[in-house]
Amino acid sequence: DLQMTQSPSSLSASVGDRVTITCRASQGISNNLAWYQQKPGKVPNLLIYAASTLQSGVPSRFSGSGSGTDFTLTISSLQPEDVATYYCQKYNSAPFTFGPGTKVDIK
């Protein structure tokens, strides 16, 4: 079965830092990759889909790239409100597996 992995599992960075999170699929998934942000106590929020398309209303400091098996989510300048756990997810063909998540906090 398809597996999604993420690295790192957690990170701590300073405000203004560039942050990169990696997601890897165990088999090629083209660009059918989404990123979600889940703040503590809240429901997940869609940030990016089709690997690199920013969802409406999402700040431009978030960006995504990749295709096939390797993907990245980048926050160009970390802000305090970005403290959250970030999940990648494969969509469009089952199983619609989520990655294990990357917890981001402020140093």
Added chain:
Amino acid sequence: QVQLVQSGAEVKKPGASVKVSCKASGYTFTSYGISWVRQAPGQGLEWVGWISAYNGNTNYAQKLQGRVTMTTDTSTSTAYMELRSLRSDDTAVYYCARDLTTVATALLTYWGQGTPVSVSS
């Protein structure tokens, strides 16, 4: 505005069943699929399954095959997720979520508020 409103918290004993509802409003219900996602306490997101509100086609997570059934009632724009033979590791918050577009399956943009399900003897 699109809204998904889920039923309230459930407490069940091991071996029992639970049925969670998700009432949709603000859009044409049959145009979009609905996924169910769960999150155990302190854990990550786990995709449970997806149902087409158009024709009732389903996809379930392999680990839950045989225990989970998803249905819709188009007359009330409501989706349901039933989980049987509950175990303690089914304890989680269960979310319903709607596809972003009519052609992007399980790309989730609108979420319900979540339904806590606790399984304990």
